[in-house]
Amino acid sequence: MWDLLTGSDSQRQSLLAENLVAGQNTLYKWALGLTRSENISQVALAVTQEKLLEAREAIRRQQQRLNIQHQELETFCKNLAQHVDSRFRELNAEIHKIKVSDTADREFNRIVDAWEAKSNYRNLPWVVQVAFLARQVFSGAVASYELESNDKEYFRKWFVDRIVKSPRSEEIPDRDHKTSNNNPFCSLADLLDKTRLDMADNGRTLEFAAALLEVRSVPRERLLNTPLLFTIGTTLELAALPDEARPPKPAHSAIGLCRAHIQHIDKNTDRRQFVETIVHETANDCMAIMATRPDITS
Structure with missing residues (x-):
């Protein structure tokens, strides 16, 4: 009765309600922050994955270019060796002919x-x-x-x-x-x-x-x-x-x-x-x- 007359219970209920509201707001903000962090992480992962794919593609193209250059160099060296060998044979034949x-x-x-x-x-x-x-x-x-x-x-x-x-x-x-x-x-x-x-x-x-x-x-x-x-x-x-x-x-x-x-x-x-x-x-x-x-x- 005293509490009713003095209004103490009403104050306690009000404070409790305010505390609950504040807790809910805090929980909401934490949940919202967590959601935002998860979204950021997903975006980061997507960007990272995209960059990794681009890097892999760049490495693949570079490897292809290196393979082509290697083949071209190998062909050039083989042709050069054949040309030098042929030239040596021609020179040896010419020397033999002169002798x-x-x-x-x-x-x-x-x-x-x-x-x-x-x-x-x-x-x-x-x-x-x-x-x-x-x-x-x-x-x-x-x-x-x-x-x-x-x-x-x-x-x-x-x-x-x-x-x-x-x-x-x-x-x-x-x-x-x-x-x-x-x-x-x-x-x-x-x-x-x-x-x-x-x-x-x-x-x-x-x-x-x-x-x-x-x-x-x-x-x-x-x-x-x-x-x-x-x-x-x-x-x-x-x-x-x-x-x-x-x-x-x-x-x-x-x-x-x-x-x-x-x-x-x-x-x-x-x-x-x-x-x-x-x-x-x-x-x-x-x-x-x-x-x-x-x-x-x-």
């Missing part, structure tokens, strides 16, 4: 210079000298040069010019050089008969020349390509026979055998034509022999 050419040139000059200086083949007739000289020149470095370069003109023409213009060839008629009888051609039979007569006094020289130029053991396919060499060799072989077996004109007989069993051969010749034919037949024959030897051509 082969230089070796052939030096050997050619050494042999022909010695012949022009009368250091070799001094006691042999001109026809035999030319045949031996051509065989010596075109069975070594010069033949290797022709096989590797496929140049069948340079040394052959040089050889012909050197022999034709040499003082050691002056006795043989030639269309480009005047002789005492002004006849640029001569009979092949007469030239070969003179050759064997020049060696008639020295049977050993004749037999030696006939042995080196012999044709009996040469395969027929080679003889078909060397009619002049066949005729020279056959002339010397017939001339080296005993008197009772030797034909009266070995050169004429040899020319007849060549025409009958090998191929046609001119009855007349001159200095240049004779040397050109000897060189052509000898060089081709030597190359055909060397081409069958892998250890020489490789």
Whole structure:
């Protein structure tokens, strides 16, 4: 009753209500703050996730660029290596070509210079000298040069010019050089008969020349390509026979055998034509022999 009269209970109820309201407001604010913090965290997470995705995409693109650059660099290095290797092979081939050419040139000059200086083949007739000289020149470095370069003109023409213009060839008629009888051609039979007569006094020289130029053991396919060499060799072989077996004109007989069993051969010749034919037949024959030897051509 007292409380009713004094109003104390009413005040307590009012204070309690105010406290409840204040507590509710505080709770509301705390809940609202918590909600806002959660929203901020979600936004932060979303932004972070987006940035991570962007970073991952950037890393992926960078990796792709690096892979492409690596492939391009690898391809460039491979192409560069191939180019350098190819260039080295070309240079080595060029050096080898120069060495082969230089070796052939030096050997050619050494042999022909010695012949022009009368250091070799001094006691042999001109026809035999030319045949031996051509065989010596075109069975070594010069033949290797022709096989590797496929140049069948340079040394052959040089050889012909050197022999034709040499003082050691002056006795043989030639269309480009005047002789005492002004006849640029001569009979092949007469030239070969003179050759064997020049060696008639020295049977050993004749037999030696006939042995080196012999044709009996040469395969027929080679003889078909060397009619002049066949005729020279056959002339010397017939001339080296005993008197009772030797034909009266070995050169004429040899020319007849060549025409009958090998191929046609001119009855007349001159200095240049004779040397050109000897060189052509000898060089081709030597190359055909060397081409069958892998250890020489490789």
